[in-house]
Amino acid sequence: MITRFITEVSTVFNPFSPKAKTARLFLSFLPPNARQTMKVSTKLLPRVSKDPSFVQLKFSTNSYISDQQRIMYKSADDSFLEDGKEMKLDAEKLGIKGVIEEVDRHSRILSRQEELTGN
Amino acid sequence: MPPRISPPSKAIASILRCKRPVRIQRHYATILPAASHEQITKSSPPIARYPTTQPPSYKPPEFRKSQLLRQYASLIRTTPLMLLFQHNNLRSTEWVGIRRELATALRKVDEARVAAGYPAENVGEGIKIQIIQTGILASALRIVDFYKPESAPPALDPTDPATPSMTIPSFNPDGSNLTHVLSKAAHAATSKKNHPLDPLLSGPLALLTFPAVSPQHLKAALSILSPVPGQFPAPTRRANPGWHDLAVQTGLQKLLLLGARVEGKVFDVERTKWVGSIEGGLEGLRGQLVAMLQGVGAGVTNTLEIAGKSLYFTVEGRRIMLEDKAKGVSGEKVEEPKA
Numbered sequence: 001m002i003t004r005f006i007t008e009v010s011t012v013f014n015p016f017s018p019k020a021k022t023a024r025l026f027l028s029f030l031p032p033n034a035r036q037t038m039k040v041s042t043k044l045l046p047r048v049s050k051d052p053s054f055v056q057l058k059f060s061t062n063s064y065i066s067d068q069q070r071i072m073y074k075s076a077d078d079s080f081l082e083d084g085k086e087m088k089l090d091a092e093k094l095g096i097k098g099v100i101e102e103v104d105r106h107s108r109i110l111s112r113q114e115e116l117t118g119n
Numbered sequence: 120m121p122p123r124i125s126p127p128s129k130a131i132a133s134i135l136r137c138k139r140p141v142r143i144q145r146h147y148a149t150i151l152p153a154a155s156h157e158q159i160t161k162s163s164p165p166i167a168r169y170p171t172t173q174p175p176s177y178k179p180p181e182f183r184k185s186q187l188l189r190q191y192a193s194l195i196r197t198t199p200l201m202l203l204f205q206h207n208n209l210r211s212t213e214w215v216g217i218r219r220e221l222a223t224a225l226r227k228v229d230e231a232r233v234a235a236g237y238p239a240e241n242v243g244e245g246i247k248i249q250i251i252q253t254g255i256l257a258s259a260l261r262i263v264d265f266y267k268p269e270s271a272p273p274a275l276d277p278t279d280p281a282t283p284s285m286t287i288p289s290f291n292p293d294g295s296n297l298t299h300v301l302s303k304a305a306h307a308a309t310s311k312k313n314h315p316l317d318p319l320l321s322g323p324l325a326l327l328t329f330p331a332v333s334p335q336h337l338k339a340a341l342s343i344l345s346p347v348p349g350q351f352p353a354p355t356r357r358a359n360p361g362w363h364d365l366a367v368q369t370g371l372q373k374l375l376l377l378g379a380r381v382e383g384k385v386f387d388v389e390r391t392k393w394v395g396s397i398e399g400g401l402e403g404l405r406g407q408l409v410a411m412l413q414g415v416g417a418g419v420t421n422t423l424e425i426a427g428k429s430l431y432f433t434v435e436g437r438r439i440m441l442e443d444k445a446k447g448v449s450g451e452k453v454e455e456p457k458a
Contacts (some may be wrong), residue, residue, distance in 0.1 A: 015318070015319055015377045015378060015387075016318050016319065016378065016387060017318060018317075018318045020318070021318075021321045021322065024205060024321065024322045025321070025322050027205070027207050027375070028205070028207045028208065028322050028323050030207060030208065031208060032208040032209070032210050032373075034207075034208075035369060035372045035373065036369075040372070042375060044375075044376075044377075044388055046387055046388075046389055047378075047387035047389075
């Protein structure tokens with residue numbers, strides 16, 4: 001999974017529902033230093049809750065850059081601004097493969113843009 | 120002159136050779152010592168068909184999986200309280216930090232208990248956090264909770280000569296009458312069942328196991344591993360600077376409390392926190408119970424006394440009444456002669 005472009009992850013699930021597996025696996029696919037490069041928030045529902053589980057994501061075009069660098073880039077060229085695309089993925093329907101596919105599809109577009117602009 | 124009987128053909132000769140006994144064992148003439156008295160009166164020691172520590176197994180015992188299953192089953196049987204955590208790609212330095220902080224916090228609880236006058240049990244030393252293989256744990260949980268063999272095989276030592284040879288726990292070659300964790304019976308009884316903890320058992324899991332249900336230790340562990348401001352406050356920077364290390368903090372962000380198994384029952388996060396928030400631990404609960412029972416006792420004594428008292432008053436009243444009557448009669452009688 002390409003996680004370079006994700007800036008924010010928020011998941012909601014009830015661990016006692018078998019359908020929560022997708023959201024939990026998604027969290028386990030994030031790299032060890034994920035908390036330094038993106039905001040991760042997790043909400044656990046109580047056992048009796050029937051609310052659906054979902055994964056919400058936000059993207060940026062700049063991969064792995066500190067805030068200071070981001071400000072520099074912004075002043076240099078507006079095309080480096082975060083695209084800020086938000087995705088709300090229904091974890092119950094897609095399954096972990098589907099979620100990864102969606103994330104990778106958008107991430108590949110972003111990485112191609114990055115290559116074309118010469119980074 | 121050629122022999123009258125022609126030799127048998129080669130094919131027949133080979134068949135004949137096969138039917139002949141392969142080789143007759145040689146017997147040597149030896150002098151056996153006479154059997155002793157004990158050998159005559161007692162039966163010879165029965166032959167152990169397998170070591171008692173290694174009963175034949177349905178699953179190949181040399182696999183790591185099989186041994187892990189045995190280990191998990193014994194772990195589940197001996198821990199009345201265990202917490203399940205999901206660990207998302209923790210680094211080894213982070214694990215080291217978390218284990219260190221947990222151990223120091225639990226040691227403090229033990230010391231506080233000893234200082235408060237309770238006997239030293241060292242529950243804290245038995246509390247461990249460990250990563251487990253999820254699928255094997257699920258199987259072990261099902262075996263522990265659903266597989267209850269009706270009759271345990273008799274605990275006899277097959278090498279003991281006093282054991283009558285008829286009662287040796289013999290086994291069928293297919294191992295169909297064995298009842299241990301790796302046996303075929305255990306597998307058949309549990310493989311199609313669903314455990315209430317099953318939905319939690321997916322993805323990377325770690326277990327925090329307690330050798331006894333101790334709310335105080337649970338509270339200390341929760342305040343380290345998943346602090347909630349107010350209920351389970353995190354240690355302050357002054358009291359415990361190690362907890363605020365970068366490695367520990369990044370590790371704790373990736374550790375997620377999912378649920379618990381308390382004395383065979385499945386608890387979610389809220390119920391787990393409730394167990395941890397029992398004031399004063401088990402002693403506190405016992406104190407509350409004793410106070411309640413004492414109140415009940417006083418009530419019962421009062422109730423019982425009331426019946427006795429009312430009887431006493433009734434009888435006493437009747438006695439006074441009778442005495443008065445008797446006095447009255449006697450008074451009348453006394454008056455009559457006067458008149």
